[in-house]
Amino acid sequence: MATKIISGTEIAKQIREELKTEVAEMKEKHGVTPGLVTVLVGESPASVSYVTAKQRTAHDLGFHSVQDNQPEDITEDDLVALIEKYNQDPAIHGILVQLPLPRHIEESRIIFAIDPDKDVDGFHPVNVGKMVIGEQCFLPCTPAGIMEMIIRTGIETSGAEAVIVGRSNIVGKPMANLMLQKREGGNATVTLCHTRTKDMAFHTRRADILIVAAGRPKVVTADMVKEGVAVIDVGVNRIGKTPEGKAILCGDVDFEAVKEKASAITPVPGGVGPMTITMLMKNTVQAARQISGIA
Ligand SMILES: NC(=O)c1ccc[n+]([C@@H]2O[C@H](COP(=O)([O-])OP(=O)(O)OC[C@H]3O[C@@H](n4cnc5c(N)ncnc54)[C@H](OP(=O)(O)O)[C@@H]3O)[C@@H](O)[C@H]2O)c1
Known part of the structure:
Protein backbone atom coordinates (compact mmCIF):
# COMPACT_ATOMS: atom_id res chain seq x y z
CA MET A 1 0.00 0.00 0.00
CA ALA A 2 1.37 3.42 -0.97
CA THR A 3 2.15 5.80 1.88
CA LYS A 4 -0.13 8.81 2.05
CA ILE A 5 1.80 12.05 2.46
CA ILE A 6 -0.53 14.24 4.51
CA SER A 7 -0.24 17.74 3.10
CA GLY A 8 -0.96 20.32 5.79
CA THR A 9 -0.58 22.93 3.10
CA GLU A 10 -3.50 21.45 1.14
CA ILE A 11 -5.76 20.86 4.14
CA ALA A 12 -5.00 24.36 5.46
CA LYS A 13 -5.89 25.80 2.05
CA GLN A 14 -9.22 23.99 2.14
CA ILE A 15 -10.03 25.32 5.63
CA ARG A 16 -8.98 28.84 4.66
CA GLU A 17 -11.36 28.74 1.70
CA GLU A 18 -14.15 27.69 4.07
CA LEU A 19 -13.21 30.52 6.45
CA LYS A 20 -13.11 33.09 3.64
CA THR A 21 -16.70 32.22 2.75
CA GLU A 22 -17.73 32.32 6.41
CA VAL A 23 -16.09 35.73 6.97
CA ALA A 24 -17.73 37.21 3.85
CA GLU A 25 -21.11 35.95 5.08
CA MET A 26 -20.56 37.34 8.59
CA LYS A 27 -19.77 40.73 7.11
CA GLU A 28 -22.71 40.73 4.75
CA LYS A 29 -25.41 39.30 6.99
CA HIS A 30 -24.31 40.60 10.39
CA GLY A 31 -21.95 43.51 9.70
CA VAL A 32 -19.27 41.75 11.78
CA THR A 33 -15.61 41.62 10.70
CA PRO A 34 -13.43 39.27 12.78
CA GLY A 35 -10.66 41.30 14.41
CA LEU A 36 -7.27 39.89 15.40
CA VAL A 37 -4.43 41.69 17.14
CA THR A 38 -0.97 40.15 17.23
CA VAL A 39 1.28 41.64 19.88
CA LEU A 40 5.00 41.29 19.25
CA VAL A 41 7.53 42.25 21.92
CA GLY A 42 11.05 42.79 20.59
CA GLU A 43 12.39 41.81 17.22
CA SER A 44 13.45 38.16 17.37
CA PRO A 45 13.63 37.07 13.71
CA ALA A 46 11.66 33.84 14.32
CA SER A 47 8.87 35.73 16.15
CA VAL A 48 8.80 38.44 13.48
CA SER A 49 8.37 35.81 10.76
CA TYR A 50 5.60 33.96 12.67
CA VAL A 51 3.70 37.17 13.37
CA THR A 52 4.10 38.37 9.78
CA ALA A 53 2.66 35.07 8.50
CA LYS A 54 -0.29 35.34 10.92
CA GLN A 55 -1.02 38.92 9.89
CA ARG A 56 -0.78 38.06 6.20
CA THR A 57 -3.23 35.19 6.59
CA ALA A 58 -5.65 37.33 8.63
CA HIS A 59 -5.51 40.00 5.97
CA ASP A 60 -6.08 37.47 3.14
CA LEU A 61 -9.17 36.16 4.90
CA GLY A 62 -10.66 39.64 5.17
CA PHE A 63 -10.13 40.14 8.91
CA HIS A 64 -9.61 43.45 10.63
CA SER A 65 -5.99 42.80 11.60
CA VAL A 66 -3.76 44.84 13.84
CA GLN A 67 -0.04 44.33 14.29
CA ASP A 68 1.12 45.86 17.58
CA ASN A 69 4.92 45.98 17.94
CA GLN A 70 6.31 46.77 21.37
CA PRO A 71 9.91 47.39 22.38
CA GLU A 72 11.95 44.60 23.99
CA ASP A 73 12.12 46.60 27.26
CA ILE A 74 8.36 47.14 27.72
CA THR A 75 7.45 46.57 31.38
CA GLU A 76 5.19 43.72 32.44
CA ASP A 77 2.66 46.26 33.79
CA ASP A 78 2.59 48.15 30.50
CA LEU A 79 2.07 44.91 28.57
CA VAL A 80 -0.81 43.93 30.87
CA ALA A 81 -2.32 47.40 30.36
CA LEU A 82 -2.04 46.97 26.58
CA ILE A 83 -3.84 43.64 26.75
CA GLU A 84 -6.56 45.16 28.89
CA LYS A 85 -7.03 47.83 26.24
CA TYR A 86 -7.59 45.11 23.61
CA ASN A 87 -9.85 43.18 26.01
CA GLN A 88 -12.12 46.26 25.94
CA ASP A 89 -11.83 46.95 22.20
CA PRO A 90 -15.07 45.88 20.44
CA ALA A 91 -13.33 45.65 17.04
CA ILE A 92 -10.89 43.03 18.38
CA HIS A 93 -12.16 39.48 18.92
CA GLY A 94 -8.85 37.65 19.18
CA ILE A 95 -5.67 38.58 21.04
CA LEU A 96 -2.43 36.79 20.30
CA VAL A 97 0.74 37.59 22.21
CA GLN A 98 3.67 36.06 20.36
CA LEU A 99 5.73 33.82 22.66
CA PRO A 100 8.38 33.57 23.95
CA LEU A 101 8.46 36.91 25.77
CA PRO A 102 11.65 38.57 27.07
CA ARG A 103 12.89 37.10 30.35
CA HIS A 104 11.84 40.05 32.54
CA ILE A 105 8.17 39.37 31.71
CA GLU A 106 6.31 36.50 33.35
CA GLU A 107 4.46 34.76 30.53
CA SER A 108 1.76 33.32 32.76
CA ARG A 109 0.76 36.80 33.99
CA ILE A 110 0.36 37.96 30.39
CA ILE A 111 -1.62 34.88 29.34
CA PHE A 112 -3.87 35.19 32.39
CA ALA A 113 -4.51 38.87 31.53
CA ILE A 114 -6.15 37.97 28.19
CA ASP A 115 -9.94 37.80 28.31
CA PRO A 116 -10.67 34.03 27.93
CA ASP A 117 -13.32 34.98 25.35
CA LYS A 118 -10.56 36.52 23.20
CA ASP A 119 -7.90 33.90 23.98
CA VAL A 120 -7.57 32.55 20.44
CA ASP A 121 -4.29 30.79 21.25
CA GLY A 122 -6.20 28.66 23.79
CA PHE A 123 -3.54 29.05 26.51
CA HIS A 124 -5.64 30.72 29.24
CA PRO A 125 -6.36 28.30 32.12
CA VAL A 126 -10.11 28.77 31.62
CA ASN A 127 -9.81 27.38 28.09
CA VAL A 128 -7.31 24.71 29.12
CA GLY A 129 -9.69 23.55 31.87
CA LYS A 130 -12.67 23.50 29.53
CA MET A 131 -10.68 21.48 26.99
CA VAL A 132 -9.80 18.87 29.62
CA ILE A 133 -13.43 18.35 30.61
CA GLY A 134 -14.58 18.39 26.99
CA GLU A 135 -16.47 21.71 27.06
CA GLN A 136 -16.66 23.99 24.05
CA CYS A 137 -13.62 26.34 24.17
CA PHE A 138 -10.69 27.69 22.19
CA LEU A 139 -8.37 24.77 21.52
CA PRO A 140 -4.63 25.44 21.30
CA THR A 276 -1.36 25.97 13.24
CA ILE A 277 -1.86 29.41 11.68
CA THR A 278 -5.10 28.30 10.07
CA MET A 279 -6.54 27.17 13.40
CA LEU A 280 -5.67 30.57 14.88
CA MET A 281 -7.84 32.08 12.16
CA LYS A 282 -10.61 29.57 12.84
CA ASN A 283 -10.52 30.41 16.54
CA THR A 284 -10.73 34.13 15.74
CA VAL A 285 -13.82 33.59 13.58
CA GLN A 286 -15.33 31.54 16.42
CA ALA A 287 -14.51 34.35 18.89
CA ALA A 288 -16.12 36.94 16.63
CA ARG A 289 -19.26 34.81 16.36
CA GLN A 290 -19.49 34.26 20.11
CA ILE A 291 -18.80 37.86 21.10
CA SER A 292 -21.27 39.17 18.50
CA GLY A 293 -23.92 36.58 19.38
CA ILE A 294 -23.98 35.00 15.91
CA ALA A 295 -25.14 31.39 16.09
N1 LIG B 1 4.58 23.27 13.37
C1 LIG B 1 4.08 24.01 14.34
O1 LIG B 1 3.15 24.75 14.18
C2 LIG B 1 4.67 23.86 15.70
C3 LIG B 1 4.01 24.38 16.83
C4 LIG B 1 4.56 24.19 18.08
C5 LIG B 1 5.77 23.53 18.19
N2 LIG B 1 6.40 23.09 17.07
C6 LIG B 1 7.66 22.34 17.14
O2 LIG B 1 7.43 21.15 17.83
C7 LIG B 1 8.56 20.80 18.61
C8 LIG B 1 8.12 20.66 20.05
O3 LIG B 1 7.65 21.90 20.50
P1 LIG B 1 7.27 22.16 22.03
O4 LIG B 1 7.00 23.58 22.20
O5 LIG B 1 6.25 21.14 22.44
O6 LIG B 1 8.71 21.81 22.70
P2 LIG B 1 9.19 21.76 24.21
O7 LIG B 1 8.42 22.67 25.08
O8 LIG B 1 10.68 21.90 24.15
O9 LIG B 1 8.86 20.27 24.66
C9 LIG B 1 9.51 19.16 24.11
C10 LIG B 1 9.02 17.92 24.78
O10 LIG B 1 9.64 16.81 24.16
C11 LIG B 1 10.24 15.98 25.15
N3 LIG B 1 11.48 15.44 24.60
C12 LIG B 1 12.56 16.09 24.14
N4 LIG B 1 13.50 15.24 23.69
C13 LIG B 1 13.00 14.00 23.88
C14 LIG B 1 13.51 12.70 23.64
N5 LIG B 1 14.73 12.52 23.10
N6 LIG B 1 12.72 11.66 23.96
C15 LIG B 1 11.50 11.85 24.50
N7 LIG B 1 10.97 13.05 24.77
C16 LIG B 1 11.72 14.12 24.45
C17 LIG B 1 10.52 16.89 26.34
O11 LIG B 1 10.50 16.09 27.53
P3 LIG B 1 10.69 16.71 29.02
O12 LIG B 1 9.37 17.32 29.36
O13 LIG B 1 11.00 15.53 29.83
O14 LIG B 1 11.81 17.70 28.91
C18 LIG B 1 9.33 17.85 26.27
O15 LIG B 1 8.22 17.36 26.95
C19 LIG B 1 9.58 21.89 18.33
O16 LIG B 1 10.43 21.49 17.27
C20 LIG B 1 8.75 23.06 17.89
O17 LIG B 1 9.45 23.95 17.05
C21 LIG B 1 5.86 23.23 15.84
Whole structure:
Protein backbone atom coordinates (compact mmCIF):
# COMPACT_ATOMS: atom_id res chain seq x y z
CA MET A 1 0.00 0.00 0.00
CA ALA A 2 1.37 3.42 -0.97
CA THR A 3 2.15 5.80 1.88
CA LYS A 4 -0.13 8.81 2.05
CA ILE A 5 1.80 12.05 2.46
CA ILE A 6 -0.53 14.24 4.51
CA SER A 7 -0.24 17.74 3.10
CA GLY A 8 -0.96 20.32 5.79
CA THR A 9 -0.58 22.93 3.10
CA GLU A 10 -3.50 21.45 1.14
CA ILE A 11 -5.76 20.86 4.14
CA ALA A 12 -5.00 24.36 5.46
CA LYS A 13 -5.89 25.80 2.05
CA GLN A 14 -9.22 23.99 2.14
CA ILE A 15 -10.03 25.32 5.63
CA ARG A 16 -8.98 28.84 4.66
CA GLU A 17 -11.36 28.74 1.70
CA GLU A 18 -14.15 27.69 4.07
CA LEU A 19 -13.21 30.52 6.45
CA LYS A 20 -13.11 33.09 3.64
CA THR A 21 -16.70 32.22 2.75
CA GLU A 22 -17.73 32.32 6.41
CA VAL A 23 -16.09 35.73 6.97
CA ALA A 24 -17.73 37.21 3.85
CA GLU A 25 -21.11 35.95 5.08
CA MET A 26 -20.56 37.34 8.59
CA LYS A 27 -19.77 40.73 7.11
CA GLU A 28 -22.71 40.73 4.75
CA LYS A 29 -25.41 39.30 6.99
CA HIS A 30 -24.31 40.60 10.39
CA GLY A 31 -21.95 43.51 9.70
CA VAL A 32 -19.27 41.75 11.78
CA THR A 33 -15.61 41.62 10.70
CA PRO A 34 -13.43 39.27 12.78
CA GLY A 35 -10.66 41.30 14.41
CA LEU A 36 -7.27 39.89 15.40
CA VAL A 37 -4.43 41.69 17.14
CA THR A 38 -0.97 40.15 17.23
CA VAL A 39 1.28 41.64 19.88
CA LEU A 40 5.00 41.29 19.25
CA VAL A 41 7.53 42.25 21.92
CA GLY A 42 11.05 42.79 20.59
CA GLU A 43 12.39 41.81 17.22
CA SER A 44 13.45 38.16 17.37
CA PRO A 45 13.63 37.07 13.71
CA ALA A 46 11.66 33.84 14.32
CA SER A 47 8.87 35.73 16.15
CA VAL A 48 8.80 38.44 13.48
CA SER A 49 8.37 35.81 10.76
CA TYR A 50 5.60 33.96 12.67
CA VAL A 51 3.70 37.17 13.37
CA THR A 52 4.10 38.37 9.78
CA ALA A 53 2.66 35.07 8.50
CA LYS A 54 -0.29 35.34 10.92
CA GLN A 55 -1.02 38.92 9.89
CA ARG A 56 -0.78 38.06 6.20
CA THR A 57 -3.23 35.19 6.59
CA ALA A 58 -5.65 37.33 8.63
CA HIS A 59 -5.51 40.00 5.97
CA ASP A 60 -6.08 37.47 3.14
CA LEU A 61 -9.17 36.16 4.90
CA GLY A 62 -10.66 39.64 5.17
CA PHE A 63 -10.13 40.14 8.91
CA HIS A 64 -9.61 43.45 10.63
CA SER A 65 -5.99 42.80 11.60
CA VAL A 66 -3.76 44.84 13.84
CA GLN A 67 -0.04 44.33 14.29
CA ASP A 68 1.12 45.86 17.58
CA ASN A 69 4.92 45.98 17.94
CA GLN A 70 6.31 46.77 21.37
CA PRO A 71 9.91 47.39 22.38
CA GLU A 72 11.95 44.60 23.99
CA ASP A 73 12.12 46.60 27.26
CA ILE A 74 8.36 47.14 27.72
CA THR A 75 7.45 46.57 31.38
CA GLU A 76 5.19 43.72 32.44
CA ASP A 77 2.66 46.26 33.79
CA ASP A 78 2.59 48.15 30.50
CA LEU A 79 2.07 44.91 28.57
CA VAL A 80 -0.81 43.93 30.87
CA ALA A 81 -2.32 47.40 30.36
CA LEU A 82 -2.04 46.97 26.58
CA ILE A 83 -3.84 43.64 26.75
CA GLU A 84 -6.56 45.16 28.89
CA LYS A 85 -7.03 47.83 26.24
CA TYR A 86 -7.59 45.11 23.61
CA ASN A 87 -9.85 43.18 26.01
CA GLN A 88 -12.12 46.26 25.94
CA ASP A 89 -11.83 46.95 22.20
CA PRO A 90 -15.07 45.88 20.44
CA ALA A 91 -13.33 45.65 17.04
CA ILE A 92 -10.89 43.03 18.38
CA HIS A 93 -12.16 39.48 18.92
CA GLY A 94 -8.85 37.65 19.18
CA ILE A 95 -5.67 38.58 21.04
CA LEU A 96 -2.43 36.79 20.30
CA VAL A 97 0.74 37.59 22.21
CA GLN A 98 3.67 36.06 20.36
CA LEU A 99 5.73 33.82 22.66
CA PRO A 100 8.38 33.57 23.95
CA LEU A 101 8.46 36.91 25.77
CA PRO A 102 11.65 38.57 27.07
CA ARG A 103 12.89 37.10 30.35
CA HIS A 104 11.84 40.05 32.54
CA ILE A 105 8.17 39.37 31.71
CA GLU A 106 6.31 36.50 33.35
CA GLU A 107 4.46 34.76 30.53
CA SER A 108 1.76 33.32 32.76
CA ARG A 109 0.76 36.80 33.99
CA ILE A 110 0.36 37.96 30.39
CA ILE A 111 -1.62 34.88 29.34
CA PHE A 112 -3.87 35.19 32.39
CA ALA A 113 -4.51 38.87 31.53
CA ILE A 114 -6.15 37.97 28.19
CA ASP A 115 -9.94 37.80 28.31
CA PRO A 116 -10.67 34.03 27.93
CA ASP A 117 -13.32 34.98 25.35
CA LYS A 118 -10.56 36.52 23.20
CA ASP A 119 -7.90 33.90 23.98
CA VAL A 120 -7.57 32.55 20.44
CA ASP A 121 -4.29 30.79 21.25
CA GLY A 122 -6.20 28.66 23.79
CA PHE A 123 -3.54 29.05 26.51
CA HIS A 124 -5.64 30.72 29.24
CA PRO A 125 -6.36 28.30 32.12
CA VAL A 126 -10.11 28.77 31.62
CA ASN A 127 -9.81 27.38 28.09
CA VAL A 128 -7.31 24.71 29.12
CA GLY A 129 -9.69 23.55 31.87
CA LYS A 130 -12.67 23.50 29.53
CA MET A 131 -10.68 21.48 26.99
CA VAL A 132 -9.80 18.87 29.62
CA ILE A 133 -13.43 18.35 30.61
CA GLY A 134 -14.58 18.39 26.99
CA GLU A 135 -16.47 21.71 27.06
CA GLN A 136 -16.66 23.99 24.05
CA CYS A 137 -13.62 26.34 24.17
CA PHE A 138 -10.69 27.69 22.19
CA LEU A 139 -8.37 24.77 21.52
CA PRO A 140 -4.63 25.44 21.30
CA CYS A 141 -3.86 25.88 17.62
CA THR A 142 -1.24 23.19 16.97
CA PRO A 143 -3.17 20.27 18.57
CA ALA A 144 -6.39 21.58 17.01
CA GLY A 145 -4.68 21.59 13.61
CA ILE A 146 -3.44 18.04 14.13
CA MET A 147 -6.98 16.92 15.01
CA GLU A 148 -8.29 18.48 11.79
CA MET A 149 -5.58 16.70 9.79
CA ILE A 150 -6.37 13.36 11.40
CA ILE A 151 -10.12 13.71 10.92
CA ARG A 152 -9.95 15.05 7.35
CA THR A 153 -7.46 12.34 6.33
CA GLY A 154 -9.83 9.69 7.68
CA ILE A 155 -7.35 8.20 10.16
CA GLU A 156 -9.31 5.98 12.58
CA THR A 157 -8.66 7.09 16.16
CA SER A 158 -11.34 5.11 17.99
CA GLY A 159 -9.65 2.25 19.81
CA ALA A 160 -6.28 3.14 18.26
CA GLU A 161 -3.02 3.15 20.21
CA ALA A 162 -1.97 6.79 20.06
CA VAL A 163 1.54 7.54 21.24
CA ILE A 164 2.64 11.12 21.74
CA VAL A 165 6.27 12.12 22.22
CA GLY A 166 6.59 15.39 24.17
CA ARG A 167 4.60 16.78 27.10
CA SER A 168 4.72 20.54 26.56
CA ASN A 169 1.72 22.64 27.52
CA ILE A 170 1.26 23.84 23.95
CA VAL A 171 1.51 20.53 22.08
CA GLY A 172 1.98 17.22 23.92
CA LYS A 173 -0.36 17.60 26.90
CA PRO A 174 -3.33 19.11 25.02
CA MET A 175 -2.82 16.59 22.20
CA ALA A 176 -3.08 13.72 24.67
CA ASN A 177 -6.24 15.24 26.10
CA LEU A 178 -7.90 15.70 22.75
CA MET A 179 -7.13 12.16 21.62
CA LEU A 180 -8.83 10.65 24.63
CA GLN A 181 -11.98 12.78 24.48
CA LYS A 182 -15.16 10.82 23.85
CA ARG A 183 -15.83 12.26 20.38
CA GLU A 184 -14.75 12.29 16.75
CA GLY A 185 -10.94 12.27 16.54
CA GLY A 186 -10.75 10.92 20.10
CA ASN A 187 -11.46 7.62 21.82
CA ALA A 188 -7.82 6.55 21.45
CA THR A 189 -5.75 4.77 24.07
CA VAL A 190 -3.11 7.37 24.78
CA THR A 191 0.52 7.06 25.85
CA LEU A 192 2.60 10.16 26.51
CA CYS A 193 6.42 9.90 26.32
CA HIS A 194 9.05 12.38 27.52
CA THR A 195 12.72 12.46 28.43
CA ARG A 196 12.17 10.29 31.53
CA THR A 197 10.38 7.55 29.58
CA LYS A 198 12.45 4.41 30.05
CA ASP A 199 12.19 2.67 26.70
CA MET A 200 10.64 5.04 24.23
CA ALA A 201 10.94 2.66 21.27
CA PHE A 202 8.86 0.08 23.17
CA HIS A 203 6.01 2.59 23.21
CA THR A 204 6.46 4.06 19.72
CA ARG A 205 6.51 0.56 18.18
CA ARG A 206 3.02 -0.07 19.58
CA ALA A 207 1.61 3.10 18.01
CA ASP A 208 -1.12 3.04 15.38
CA ILE A 209 -0.90 6.83 15.47
CA LEU A 210 2.39 8.45 16.44
CA ILE A 211 2.58 12.19 17.14
CA VAL A 212 6.07 13.54 17.72
CA ALA A 213 6.71 16.95 19.32
CA ALA A 214 10.14 16.67 20.92
CA GLY A 215 12.05 19.42 19.12
CA ARG A 216 14.92 16.99 18.38
CA PRO A 217 15.87 16.33 14.74
CA LYS A 218 15.08 12.77 13.62
CA VAL A 219 14.62 11.43 17.15
CA VAL A 220 12.18 8.85 15.74
CA THR A 221 13.84 6.40 13.36
CA ALA A 222 12.41 3.59 11.20
CA ASP A 223 13.28 0.84 13.70
CA MET A 224 11.07 2.62 16.27
CA VAL A 225 7.79 2.30 14.34
CA LYS A 226 5.59 -0.54 13.13
CA GLU A 227 4.31 -1.14 9.61
CA GLY A 228 1.18 0.86 8.83
CA VAL A 229 1.59 3.56 11.49
CA ALA A 230 0.18 7.04 10.83
CA VAL A 231 2.80 9.63 11.77
CA ILE A 232 2.30 13.30 12.60
CA ASP A 233 5.62 15.13 12.87
CA VAL A 234 5.27 18.39 14.77
CA GLY A 235 8.98 19.18 15.08
CA VAL A 236 10.52 22.11 13.29
CA ASN A 237 14.31 22.00 13.57
CA ARG A 238 16.64 24.41 11.78
CA ILE A 239 19.57 22.26 10.74
CA GLY A 240 21.45 24.65 8.47
CA LYS A 241 21.12 27.25 5.76
CA THR A 242 20.99 27.13 1.99
CA PRO A 243 23.66 29.10 0.08
CA GLU A 244 20.93 31.77 -0.30
CA GLY A 245 20.64 31.99 3.49
CA LYS A 246 17.25 30.23 3.77
CA ALA A 247 16.82 27.94 6.79
CA ILE A 248 16.93 24.21 6.11
CA LEU A 249 14.23 22.54 8.20
CA CYS A 250 13.72 19.00 9.35
CA GLY A 251 11.22 17.32 11.61
CA ASP A 252 11.57 15.10 14.66
CA VAL A 253 11.03 12.02 12.51
CA ASP A 254 13.45 10.50 9.99
CA PHE A 255 10.95 11.14 7.20
CA GLU A 256 12.62 9.27 4.32
CA ALA A 257 13.14 6.04 6.28
CA VAL A 258 9.89 6.11 8.31
CA LYS A 259 7.72 6.79 5.27
CA GLU A 260 8.71 3.36 3.91
CA LYS A 261 6.81 1.75 6.81
CA ALA A 262 4.06 4.29 7.48
CA SER A 263 0.55 4.25 6.03
CA ALA A 264 0.47 8.05 6.30
CA ILE A 265 2.98 10.72 7.34
CA THR A 266 3.26 14.51 7.48
CA PRO A 267 6.26 16.23 5.88
CA VAL A 268 8.32 19.06 7.38
CA PRO A 269 7.85 21.69 6.15
CA GLY A 270 4.31 21.59 4.71
CA GLY A 271 2.76 19.43 7.44
CA VAL A 272 1.60 20.68 10.82
CA GLY A 273 3.01 24.23 10.40
CA PRO A 274 0.39 25.64 7.99
CA MET A 275 -2.38 24.08 10.09
CA THR A 276 -1.36 25.97 13.24
CA ILE A 277 -1.86 29.41 11.68
CA THR A 278 -5.10 28.30 10.07
CA MET A 279 -6.54 27.17 13.40
CA LEU A 280 -5.67 30.57 14.88
CA MET A 281 -7.84 32.08 12.16
CA LYS A 282 -10.61 29.57 12.84
CA ASN A 283 -10.52 30.41 16.54
CA THR A 284 -10.73 34.13 15.74
CA VAL A 285 -13.82 33.59 13.58
CA GLN A 286 -15.33 31.54 16.42
CA ALA A 287 -14.51 34.35 18.89
CA ALA A 288 -16.12 36.94 16.63
CA ARG A 289 -19.26 34.81 16.36
CA GLN A 290 -19.49 34.26 20.11
CA ILE A 291 -18.80 37.86 21.10
CA SER A 292 -21.27 39.17 18.50
CA GLY A 293 -23.92 36.58 19.38
CA ILE A 294 -23.98 35.00 15.91
CA ALA A 295 -25.14 31.39 16.09
N1 LIG B 1 4.58 23.27 13.37
C1 LIG B 1 4.08 24.01 14.34
O1 LIG B 1 3.15 24.75 14.18
C2 LIG B 1 4.67 23.86 15.70
C3 LIG B 1 4.01 24.38 16.83
C4 LIG B 1 4.56 24.19 18.08
C5 LIG B 1 5.77 23.53 18.19
N2 LIG B 1 6.40 23.09 17.07
C6 LIG B 1 7.66 22.34 17.14
O2 LIG B 1 7.43 21.15 17.83
C7 LIG B 1 8.56 20.80 18.61
C8 LIG B 1 8.12 20.66 20.05
O3 LIG B 1 7.65 21.90 20.50
P1 LIG B 1 7.27 22.16 22.03
O4 LIG B 1 7.00 23.58 22.20
O5 LIG B 1 6.25 21.14 22.44
O6 LIG B 1 8.71 21.81 22.70
P2 LIG B 1 9.19 21.76 24.21
O7 LIG B 1 8.42 22.67 25.08
O8 LIG B 1 10.68 21.90 24.15
O9 LIG B 1 8.86 20.27 24.66
C9 LIG B 1 9.51 19.16 24.11
C10 LIG B 1 9.02 17.92 24.78
O10 LIG B 1 9.64 16.81 24.16
C11 LIG B 1 10.24 15.98 25.15
N3 LIG B 1 11.48 15.44 24.60
C12 LIG B 1 12.56 16.09 24.14
N4 LIG B 1 13.50 15.24 23.69
C13 LIG B 1 13.00 14.00 23.88
C14 LIG B 1 13.51 12.70 23.64
N5 LIG B 1 14.73 12.52 23.10
N6 LIG B 1 12.72 11.66 23.96
C15 LIG B 1 11.50 11.85 24.50
N7 LIG B 1 10.97 13.05 24.77
C16 LIG B 1 11.72 14.12 24.45
C17 LIG B 1 10.52 16.89 26.34
O11 LIG B 1 10.50 16.09 27.53
P3 LIG B 1 10.69 16.71 29.02
O12 LIG B 1 9.37 17.32 29.36
O13 LIG B 1 11.00 15.53 29.83
O14 LIG B 1 11.81 17.70 28.91
C18 LIG B 1 9.33 17.85 26.27
O15 LIG B 1 8.22 17.36 26.95
C19 LIG B 1 9.58 21.89 18.33
O16 LIG B 1 10.43 21.49 17.27
C20 LIG B 1 8.75 23.06 17.89
O17 LIG B 1 9.45 23.95 17.05
C21 LIG B 1 5.86 23.23 15.84
